[in-house]
Amino acid sequence: MESEIVSKSSSIDxxxxxxxxxxVTGAAKYSAEYTVKGVTYGVLVGSTVTKGxxxxxxxxxxxxxxxxxxVITYLNCPNVPGYHLENAPPKGPLKIFIxxxxxxxxxxxxxxxxxxxxxxxxxxxxxxxxxNKEQHQTELKSNIVNGVAPKxxxxxVRGQEDAYKSAPxxxxxxxxxxxxxHNPMELHAIIARWDADDKITVWDKTQGVKSTQRNIAQxxxxxxxxxxxxxxxxxxxxxxxxxxxxxxxxxxxxxxxxKRPVKLVLSRADMFTSVGYRPHTxxxxxxxxxxxxxxxxxxxxxxxxxxAYEDFTEGVVxxxxxxxxxxxxxxxxxxxxxxxxxxxxxxxxxxxxGAYALESALDELSYALNIDPIELRLRNYAxxxxxxxxxxxxxxxxxxxxxxxxxxxxxxxxxxxxxVTEKGWLAGYGVGSGMFGAYxxxxxxxxxxxxxxxxxxxxxxxxxxxxxxxxxxxxxxxxMGISADKIRFDMGDSSLPPxxxxxxxxxxSTVGAxxxxxxxxxxxxxxxxxxxTDGTDNTDYAQVLxxxxxxxxxxxxxxxxxxxxxxxxxxxxxxxxxxxLVNPATGVIKIDKAVSVADCGKxxxxxxxxxxxxxxxxMGSGMALMEEAVIDHRYGRLVNNNFADYHMPVNAxxxxxEGLFVNKPDPYLNPMGAKGMGEIATIGVAAAVANAVYNATxxxxxxxxxxxxxxx
Numbered sequence: 126m127e128s129e130i131v132s133k134s135s136s137i138d139x140x141x142x143x144x145x146x147x148x149v150t151g152a153a154k155y156s157a158e159y160t161v162k163g164v165t166y167g168v169l170v171g172s173t174v175t176k177g178x179x180x181x182x183x184x185x186x187x188x189x190x191x192x193x194x195x196v197i198t199y200l201n202c203p204n205v206p207g208y209h210l211e212n213a214p215p216k217g218p219l220k221i222f223i224x225x226x227x228x229x230x231x232x233x234x235x236x237x238x239x240x241x242x243x244x245x246x247x248x249x250x251x252x253x254x255x256x257n258k259e260q261h262q263t264e265l266k267s268n269i270v271n272g273v274a275p276k277x278x279x280x281x282v283r284g285q286e287d288a289y290k291s292a293p294x295x296x297x298x299x300x301x302x303x304x305x306x307h308n309p310m311e312l313h314a315i316i317a318r319w320d321a322d323d324k325i326t327v328w329d330k331t332q333g334v335k336s337t338q339r340n341i342a343q344x345x346x347x348x349x350x351x352x353x354x355x356x357x358x359x360x361x362x363x364x365x366x367x368x369x370x371x372x373x374x375x376x377x378x379x380x381x382x383x384k385r386p387v388k389l390v391l392s393r394a395d396m397f398t399s400v401g402y403r404p405h406t407x408x409x410x411x412x413x414x415x416x417x418x419x420x421x422x423x424x425x426x427x428x429x430x431x432x433a434y435e436d437f438t439e440g441v442v443x444x445x446x447x448x449x450x451x452x453x454x455x456x457x458x459x460x461x462x463x464x465x466x467x468x469x470x471x472x473x474x475x476x477x478x479g480a481y482a483l484e485s486a487l488d489e490l491s492y493a494l495n496i497d498p499i500e501l502r503l504r505n506y507a508x509x510x511x512x513x514x515x516x517x518x519x520x521x522x523x524x525x526x527x528x529x530x531x532x533x534x535x536x537x538x539x540x541x542x543x544x545v546t547e548k549g550w551l552a553g554y555g556v557g558s559g560m561f562g563a564y565x566x567x568x569x570x571x572x573x574x575x576x577x578x579x580x581x582x583x584x585x586x587x588x589x590x591x592x593x594x595x596x597x598x599x600x601x602x603x604x605m606g607i608s609a610d611k612i613r614f615d616m617g618d619s620s621l622p623p624x625x626x627x628x629x630x631x632x633x634s635t636v637g638a639x640x641x642x643x644x645x646x647x648x649x650x651x652x653x654x655x656x657x658t659d660g661t662d663n664t665d666y667a668q669v670l671x672x673x674x675x676x677x678x679x680x681x682x683x684x685x686x687x688x689x690x691x692x693x694x695x696x697x698x699x700x701x702x703x704x705x706l707v708n709p710a711t712g713v714i715k716i717d718k719a720v721s722v723a724d725c726g727k728x729x730x731x732x733x734x735x736x737x738x739x740x741x742x743x744m745g746s747g748m749a750l751m752e753e754a755v756i757d758h759r760y761g762r763l764v765n766n767n768f769a770d771y772h773m774p775v776n777a778x779x780x781x782x783e784g785l786f787v788n789k790p791d792p793y794l795n796p797m798g799a800k801g802m803g804e805i806a807t808i809g810v811a812a813a814v815a816n817a818v819y820n821a822t823x824x825x826x827x828x829x830x831x832x833x834x835x836x837x
Contacts, residue, residue: 139731139732140595140598140599140602140609140730140731140732141595141732142592142594142595142732142733143594143595143598143609143614144358144588144594144595147358148358153357153358154357154358155311155314155330155358155359155360156311156314156315156316156328156329156330156355156356156359157312157314157316157328157388157390159316159328159355161316161318161328161386161388162386163385163386164316164385164386164387164388165194165238165239165240165245165379165383165385165386165387165388166238166239166240166241166242166244166245166387166388166389167236167237167238167245167375167376167379167387167388167389168236168237168239168242168245168246168248168249168389169233169235169236169237169249169372169375169389169391169395169399170233170234170235170236170237170249170252171230171231171232171233171234171395171398172227172229172230172231172232172233172234172254172256173230173254173256174227174230174256174258174261174761175227175229175230175261175263175464175760175761175762176227176228176229176258176259176260176261176262176433176464176761177227177256177257177258177259178225178226178227178256178257178259179199179225179227179234179254179255179256179257180254180255180256180257181254181255182198182200182234182235182252182253182254182255183252183253183254184196184198184235184252186251186252186253187235187237187248187249187251187252188248190239190244190247190248190251191239191244192239192240192241192244192245192248193237193238193239193244193245193248194238194239194240194383194385195236195237195238195379195382195383196235196236196237196238196248196252197222197235197236197238197375197378197379197382198222198234198235198236199222199223199224199225199234202221202222202223202378203378203381203382205220205223205344205345205374205378206344206345206346207343207344207345207346208220208223208344216434216435216436217434217435218368218371218435218467219232219371219432219434219435219466219467220371221233221371221372221374221375221378222236222375222378227256228432228433228434228464228466229398229432229433229464229465229466229761230398230464230760230761230762230763231394231395231397231398231399231466231762231763232398232466233371233372233375233399234252234254235249235252236375236376236378236379236389237249237252238379238382238383238387242388242390261464261761262463262464263463263464263465263756263758263761264463264756264758265405265406265407265428265430265461265463266407268461268463269407269428269459269461271461271462272428272459272460272461273459273460274457274458274459274460275436275438275458275459275460276436278438278458280455280456280457281442281446281454281455281456281457282454282455283446283452283453283454283455283511283512284422284452284453284454285422285453286424286453286455287411287422287424287455288413288421288422288452288453289411289412289413289421289422289423289424289453290411290413290422291413291421291422292413292414292415292421292422293413293414293415293416294413294414294415294416294490294493294494295411295412295413295414296410296411296412296486296489296490296493297409297410297411297412298409298410298485298486298489298827299407299408299409299410299827300407300408300409300410300481300482300485300486300827300828301405301406301407301408301827301828301829302403302405302406302408302478302481302748302811302829303405303752303753303754303755303828303829303830304402304403304404304405304430304753304754304756305402305403305471305748305752305753305754306396306397306402306403306752306754306771307361307362307363307364307365307396307400307401307402307403307471308396308768308771308773309360309361309362309363309365310360310361311330311359311360311361312330312390312391312392312393312396313330313365313366313370313372313390313391313395313396313399313400314329314330314388314389314390314391315327315328315329315330315372315373315376315388315389316328316329316376316386316387316388316389317373317376317377317379317380317386317387317389318380318386319380319381319384323347323348323351324347324351324352325341325345325347325351325352325353325377325380326353326355327341327352327353327354327355327373327376327377328355328356329354329355329356329373330356330359330360330362330366331354331356331359331366331369331587332359332362332364332366332367332587332589332626332627332628333367333587333625333626333627333628334354334355334356334585334587334617334618334619335354335585335619335623335624335625335626336367336368336369336626337354337356337369337373337619338352338353338354338619340368340369341354341369341373341374341377344369344374344377345377352619353619353620354618354619355617355618355619356587356617357587357616357617357618358588358617359587359588359589359590359617360590361589361590362589362590363471363472363589363744364401364469364470364471364472364474364628365396365400365401365469365471366400366589367469367470367626367628368401368469370399370400370401371399372389372391372395372399373389375389376388376389393766393767393768394766394767396766397754397763397766397771398466398763398766399466400469401466401467401468401469401470401471402466402468402469402471402754403468403471403474403477403478404429404430404431404437404439404468405429405430406427406428406429406430406441406478407427407428407429408425408426408427408428408441408442408478408479408481408482409424409425409426409427410423410424410425410445410482410483410485410486411423411424411425412486412487412489412490414490414494416494417504418494418496418500418501418504418505419504419505420449420450420451420505421451421452421453422451422452422453422454423445423449423451423453423454423455423483424454424455424456425442425445425454425455425456425457425479425482425483426442426456426457426458426459427441427442427456427457427458427459427478427479427482428458428459428460428461429441429458429459429460429461429468429478430460430461430462430463430465430468431460431461431462431463431467431468432462432463432464432465432466432467432468433462433463433464433465434467435467436460436462437460437467437468437469438458438460439468439470439474439475439478440474440475440476440479441458441475441476441478441479442456442457442458442479443456443475443476443479444475444476444479444480444483444560444808445479445483446511446512447507447510447511447512447560447696448480448483448507448558448560449487449502449505449506449507449511450505450506450507450508450511451505451511454511464761465756465761470628472741472744472803472804472806472807473559473561473741473804473805473807473808474804476559476560476561476804476808477559477745477748477804477807477808477809477811480557480558480559480808480809480811480812481557481748481811481812481815481829482812483812484556484557484558484809484812484813484816485812485815485816485827487501487502488555488556488812488815488816488819489825492540492542495540497540498555498556498816499526499530499535499556502526502556502558503523503526506522506523508520509694510694512694513694515692515693515694516692516693516694517693517694517695517696518563518689518693518694518695518791518792518793518794519724519726519789519790519791519792519793519800520696520698520724521698521724521787521789522558522698522700522724524724524787524789525698525699525700525722525723525724525785525787526700526722528722528785528787529556529700529701529702529720529721529722529785530702532702532720532722532783532785533554533702533703533704533718533720534704534718535554535556535702537554538553538554538820539820542819542820542821542822542823543821543822543823545821547706549708549709550706550707550708550709550715551706551707551708551709551821551822552704552705552706552707552717552821553704553705553707553817553818553819553820553821553822554702554703554704554817554820555702555703555705555812555813555814555815555816555817555818555819555820556700556701556702556703556813556816557700557701557703557809557810557811557812557813557814557816558698558699558700558701558809559698559699559700559701559804559805559807559808559809559810560696560697560698560699560805560808561629561630561696561697561801561804561805561808562629562630562695562696562697563630563634563695563696563697563725563726563791563794563800563801564629564630564631564634564635564695564801565631565634565635565638565685565686565690565794565795566625566631566635566685566686567623567625567635567683567684567685568584568586568622568623568624568625568635568636568638568639568683568684568685569584569622569623569624569639569681569682569683569684570582570583570584570622570624570636570639570640570642570643570681570682570684571583571584571621571622571643571679571680571681571682572601572640572643572644572646572647572679572680572681572682573677573678573679574647574651574666574670574677574678574679575676575677576667576670576671576675576676576677577667578607578611578666578667579611579612579613580601580605580607580611580612580613581612581613581615582597582598582601582612582613582614582615582640582643583614583615583616583621583622584615584616584621584622584623584624584636584639584640585616585617585618585619585620585621585622585623585624586616586617586624586625586627586632586636587616587617587626587627588616588617588627589627590740591627591632591733591736591737591803592730592732592733592736592737593616593627593632593633593636594614594616595730595732595733596633596637596729596730596733597614597636597637597640598612598614599729599730600637600640600641600644600729600797601614601640601644604640604641604644604645604648605644605647605648605666606664607666622681624636624639629801629804630697630800630801630802630803630804630805631801632801633729633797633799633801634794634795634797634799634800634801635684635685635795637729637795637797637799638684638686638795638796638797639682639683639684641684641795641796641797642682642684642796643680643681643682643684646680646682647678647680648664650678650680651664651666651669651678654669654672654673654678655669666678686794686795689793689794690794692793693793695791695793695794695800696800697723697724697725697726697800697801697802697804697805698723698724698725698805699721699722699723699724699725699802699805699806699808699809700721700722700809701719701720701721701722701742701745701809701810701813702718702719702720702721702722702813703716703718703719703746703810703813703814703816703817704716704717704718704719704817705717705814705817705818705821706821707818707821707822707836709822710837711833711837712832712833712834712835712836712837713833714750714818714831714833714836716746716750716778716779716780716814717780718780718781718783719742719746719779719780719782719783720782720783720785721738721739721741721742721782721783721784721785721806721810722785722786722787723738723784723785723786723787723802723805723806724786724787724789725786725787725799725800725801725802725805726789726790726791726794726797726798726799726800727788727789727790727791727797727798727799728786728788728799729797729799731786734784734786734802735784736784737784737802737803737806738782738784738785738786738802738806739782739784740806741803741804741805741806741807741810742779742782742784742806742807742810743774743779743782744806744807744810745806745807745808745809745810745811745813745814746774746778746779746810746811746814747772747773747774748807748810748811748829748830749810749811749812749814749815749829749830749831750774750778750814750830750831750832751772751773751774751778751830751832752771752772752773752829752830753765753771753772753829753830754766754771811829814831815829815831818831818836822836824836
């Protein structure tokens with residue numbers, strides 16, 4: 126099967142990516158690359174206004190263009206049965222082609238399908254629309270006063286509200302994070318093929334084949350088993366492929382209409398308006414402390430944008446309730462509905478945004494107190510969970526502080542800003558902490574030991590790049606005592622046993638535990654076959670099968686967490702150290718050195734774990750210094766929806782990143798002792814960069830990104 130991954134290395138400590146050769150040679154197939162007989166090509170047409178309704182829609186020229194097979198709009202779209210549910214909530218995901226309403230600029234108003242991509246693209250340019258325009262609102266700042274608390278949520282108060290105001294030392298500042306776009310290398314793409322009136326196969330870029338299967342089944346009222354979803358390789362996602370977006374439903378509709386497969390690949394410009402983003406967010410932090418640096422109170426308020434048709438919420442303020450020991454904490458979170466498309470989780474959703482404000486504010490407090498920023502964090506170290514009062518399943522963040530400080534050369538830092546220069550550049554050091562929930566969900570794995578000694582593992586999980594297959598092969602190899610090159614891991618196929626969507630740093634813990642449990646069950650089966658002899662690492666499984674005239678031995682094991690999840694507070698932790706050099710004349714910022722340390726339990730796959738830390742540090746650096754989606758509010762239209770104008774880090778912007786690990790097992794979360802690390806790799810990085818810039822220049826920039834014009 127095309128989703129299978131076979132390891133080519135037998136050394137666990139140095140195990141390279143088991144899919145690495147397939148990817149670098151081009152043998153790995155992504156969703157748009159499959160050859161499907163009779164395939165056609167779809168191109169979406171977007172609205173050129175930001176709010177209103179469609180007055181007229183002229184598709185005749187497009188329909189008569191060469192090669193065009195159909196032009197689908199709200200005027201001729203067939204019924205999507207799942208769109209017309211009784212008692213549907215007033216707000217929810219955008220239902221494509223259901224009516225004439227326009228909620229944001231670039232909203233799809235038509236799908237053109239032709240026999241070639243070029244013809245579809247040309248015909249799409251011929252679709253003409255006139256609109257009843259209404260006054261739009263796309264600016265967060267001027268609309269914060271209209272923010273409202275999310276439905277079924279309430280403000281959080283622990284102890285005394287706004288206690289920071291009466292503390293001996295206090296600070297109060299606002300921090301702003303602009304819209305940030307995921308922009309993975311692989312564009313979002315889907316091929317949809319109806320195999321019968323009630324049966325469909327799709328090749329789709331998704332972080333969860335089972336969730337996509339469920340969403341398509343619900344929309345078209347099909348039995349889930351009649352929806353086959355394939356996504357063996359995903360070229361990055363960071364949260365953008367966590368849900369089923371309108372373009373996916375459009376492709377399925379199109380294939381239904383023309384009775385042929387439809388391939389729809391979003392353009393890079395579409396990626397800015399069609400698959401979510403990290404929302405523009407305003408935050409205000411108030412911190413109060415005693416003269417010796419003990420926190421008295423934390424107040425954290427935030428307002429984040431969402432779309433006019435759907436409420437997207439994330440835990441922006443939650444990190445202030447959790448990260449430090451503080452008796453008085455209160456938080457407020459509001460949504461501001463604007464004429465933009467719906468945001469979506471982006472690596473470290475909520476926490477990455479909240480940590481930027483909290484960790485920047487704590488750095489400001491360290492200068493007000495004249496206390497080293499690491500020392501200030503250690504003086505407010507939480508030994509038990511401040512939110513629940515429960516003990517931690519494990520926490521070695523203090524070890525991470527020491528490890529990172531030693532490697533960055535923190536002793537070279539001067540507490541006085543703008544006091545150190547290197548070859549004419551201002552030098553500065555910054556630190557930022559991160560945390561994210563450590564989760565374990567439910568997953569099922571089939572483990573099949575073949576007569577030739579090959580172990581095949583199967584589950585429906587996808588891999589968006591962190592090296593899931595490599596980690597699973599590592600776990601199975603260690604548990605079974607089988608060389609990694611004898612293990613195959615099949616995934617990205619909805620017909621395989623169920624696994625959760627890849628997101629929230631939970632897959633190694635969840636699916637890894639299922640692999641571990643399946644291997645344990647398989648060993649016990651061999652033990653029974655072997656007359657009760659223990660199935661240890663030196664068991665000759667092939668020989669046992671031969672003795673019993675068996676071609677294979679198979680188990681299917683369902684695995685999930687137990688009561689321990691209610692007894693302990695479970696989190697992963699990180700600390701990021703950044704050294705920057707700033708040109709005093711031009712304001713140009715160079716990251717000179719980056720050290721990121723993760724406390725995320727036992728490391729299952731060292732190479733891919735280090736890759737995760739490096740990637741997260743790069744992403745956080747882009748968040749701090751470059752990334753910003755800009756809207757011209759006169760028209761509500763993005764002006765930098767391309768790779769030329771939306772700046773992201775490239776190799777020249779990032780030095781060698783040291784990715785380090787405490788590597789102490791968590792005894793409760795799962796049998797391997799592993800915890801998630803994908804989110805904490807980014808959470809806290811932006812603050813570390815901002816804090817380093819202040820240490821170097823004496824200028825505190827509280828609105829990201831920190832660009833040279835803000836420093837000179």
